[in-house]
Amino acid sequence: MKFSLIVATKNRVNEVDRFLRSLVAQSYREFEVIIIDQNSDERLVNVVNCYHQEFTITHIQKASLGVSRVRNQGRLLAKGDIIAYPDDDCVYPPDVLAKVAHFFKSSLTWDGLTVRVMDLESDRDAFDYCLQKSGIVDCLTAWSLGIGPAMFFRAELAKKIAFDETLGPGSGTPWGCGEDTDYLLQCVENHAAVYYDFELFVRHPQPYAIYSLRQLAWREFTYGQGFGYLLKKRNISLPTVLYLFLEPMLLMAKYTMVGNFRYALPCPGMALGRVLGYWGGVRKFTKGKLHEFEILSN
Incomplete structure (x- = not known):
């Protein structure tokens, strides 16, 4: 089972490097990384070049603006069995891909998985609205669980469901968020079986700690x-x-x-x-x- 990790990025360099370093430490090595680079310059070239020997990485430069737009582009290029959309400033714990792979291998009935999002520096939630109990994702809980870096989908589902390109950073509209929640809601409304596992987690900066x-x-x-x-x-x-x-x-x-x-x-x-x-x-x-x-x- 192979993962395709689609990373939309703009303006960040050190954060992208930190995420790629976390991939080097993964115990599960069957994955590709697709970096959709919305910068107009070459700021990420040296960073990306440092990891070509570590894993398969595709660097698409000077992409159109808009996180939803470029994620739609990336999901159609993905070659993996599982597609994920990690933020450019998140971090994967060393065993997370192994545990997610085990989840999908052990039960073919699930189309998607969402996990908890923890702070980078502490054992607390990065966002205040994360649910504290595992369970099936429905049209109510999706409002709390639609967080981009926490979602993993089978490729069949991910390639069928598109992000709303009017939502999210860089969309050219005032709607600066909501793309992840809307995507998860679309999946549920299309009768996808998605599970939330409170015990699994990825890490992300706590906004009130860094801004x-x-x-x-x-x-x-x-x-x-x-x-x-x-x-x-x-x-x-x-x-x-x-x-x-x-x-x-x-x-x-x-x-x-x-x-x-x-x-x-x-x-x-x-x-x-x-x-x-x-x-x-x-x-x-x-x-x-x-x-x-x-x-x-x-």
Whole structure:
């Protein structure tokens, strides 16, 4: 069983090197790496060249912008049995590919696997919304488990399901996130059997540990826009949407009460982003329905 690891990257060098070093340490060696390089310069060439003797690596340079766009490109080039989409700043523990391979070999009924995402430097979750119990992924739990570097899919499924290229960093739209969640939801809606294993994990930097307060505020705003847009795209019920609009302010109150202002201050941006993203979805999808109605009327 062979893995195809599709890495979309832009602006990062040291992080890409760190990820590739983690692959050298893998106990399971049946994998290829496809780096889709969105940089306009040669900054990654020397890094990539250092690993050609270690494993099969394909470096596609000066690719079109957009993480969803280049992942779609990479999945069609993949030659492996299992396709994964590691972030350029994540790290694989030495035994993770061996354990994922064992999972897929031991049960042919599963089409996909998601795992836990742990912080790089500690034994805590990198993101606050990771579920704490293993189980089957459904249309509810997918909202918490749709995290790019944590997902592994059989090639038959991955080549059938495409990322929404209007979502995610570099898409040219305001929807700065949501591509991973949307992808996992698509898989589930297409009757794919996907399992979440709480005991397996990959590592990823904890955002609040590495970004400045200004960067965090912008990140939460742009991610909020993508999340809000996805709520409308997925036709989430209005009461749930209203609660999710309010949720960032509840989080702000909670963090403020315990003196955690670093977590509290980006929350208004998250709330505003969700509202604007949802409204953007309303405008897009309502316009589409009106256009269809006009065509049918004529």
